[in-house]
Amino acid sequence: MTNLNITQDFIPQGRRNRPGQPNPMLWITIHETGNTSRGANARAHASYLGGNDAAAIPIAWHYTTDDRETIQHLPENETAFHAGDGANGIGNAQSIGIEMCINSDGNFSQTIDRTVALVADICRRRNIPIENIVPHNRWNGANCPRNIRAGNPINWNAFIGRVRAILGAGTPSQNTYKVVRGDTMTGIAQRFGVTLNALSAANPQITNIDRINVGQAINIPTGVATPRKTVEEVAQEIWRGQGDWGNDPQRKQRLIDYGGLEFRNAVQRRLNEIAAGR
Ligand SMILES: [Zn+2]
Numbered sequence: 001m002t003n004l005n006i007t008q009d010f011i012p013q014g015r016r017n018r019p020g021q022p023n024p025m026l027w028i029t030i031h032e033t034g035n036t037s038r039g040a041n042a043r044a045h046a047s048y049l050g051g052n053d054a055a056a057i058p059i060a061w062h063y064t065t066d067d068r069e070t071i072q073h074l075p076e077n078e079t080a081f082h083a084g085d086g087a088n089g090i091g092n093a094q095s096i097g098i099e100m101c102i103n104s105d106g107n108f109s110q111t112i113d114r115t116v117a118l119v120a121d122i123c124r125r126r127n128i129p130i131e132n133i134v135p136h137n138r139w140n141g142a143n144c145p146r147n148i149r150a151g152n153p154i155n156w157n158a159f160i161g162r163v164r165a166i167l168g169a170g171t172p173s174q175n176t177y178k179v180v181r182g183d184t185m186t187g188i189a190q191r192f193g194v195t196l197n198a199l200s201a202a203n204p205q206i207t208n209i210d211r212i213n214v215g216q217a218i219n220i221p222t223g224v225a226t227p228r229k230t231v232e233e234v235a236q237e238i239w240r241g242q243g244d245w246g247n248d249p250q251r252k253q254r255l256i257d258y259g260g261l262e263f264r265n266a267v268q269r270r271l272n273e274i275a276a277g278r
Pocket residue numbers: 030031032082136142144145
């Protein structure tokens with residue numbers, strides 16, 4: 001199997017293209033750099049992202065892959081501007097962005113091999129369902145990743161098929177649930193042990209989560225539906241100094257890693273209530 005060969009070369013904190021917002025990591029967005037110049041490899045893109053031009057736009061993404069290595073530019077749990085769907089767009093605010101190099105002195109097939117291995121690794125670590133690996137095109141209509149969209153040398157379905165082959169039987173997948181009278185998205189999320197963010201992300205057809213209809217099919221992202229502690233259980237653990245939640249600011253990140261931003265916010269609200277004697 002292809003060696004991931006990841007080097008971390010993070011954009012410094014405080015740069016305009018490192019906003020530092022928490023990323024719930026619900027999607028993976030696949031790009032191509034669009035740069036066929038000789039030498040336009042992962043190293044070249046790392047130095048571009050660290051420079052003033054990229055900061056001025058601002059633009060950044062999480063990983064660049066080429067035929068020899070992968071460079072990570074940002075922590076996965078921070079957002080980046082790469083999807084062209086606005087600061088609060090799902091692509092920018094909720095996905096991990098990967099740029100594949102297409103430099104003419106590189107071997108694009110080997111770049112694809114390394115990207116497939118990276119995507120499978122992220123899916124496994126972050127419990128991202130395979131349905132949530134998407135082309136940049138999904139977010140703003142851009143013709144990206146251009147070569148893969150044109151089937152050169154493999155098309156999108158083949159790319160996803162290769163990720164699925166690595167993940168095998170452990171592939172997170174989605175089930176559906178039919179809405180019954182009295183259901184809310186929040187209630188459904190709680191029942192299946194997923195965050196409201198994850199449930200919303202799995203159902204892009206629902207534009208207003210306050211409007212669901214009896215009989216409507218809701219996708220349940222079972223990949224993230226591992227048994228979870230409730231907000232109340234976690235708040236009580238923290239209040240009693242149990243568990244491995246740490247102190248601020250690491251606790252904030254641990255809670256986001258565990259259940260997403262909404263979960264973290266709910267735990268914080270509950271902690272405030274407990275502290276106030278309620
Ligand atoms: Zn793109």
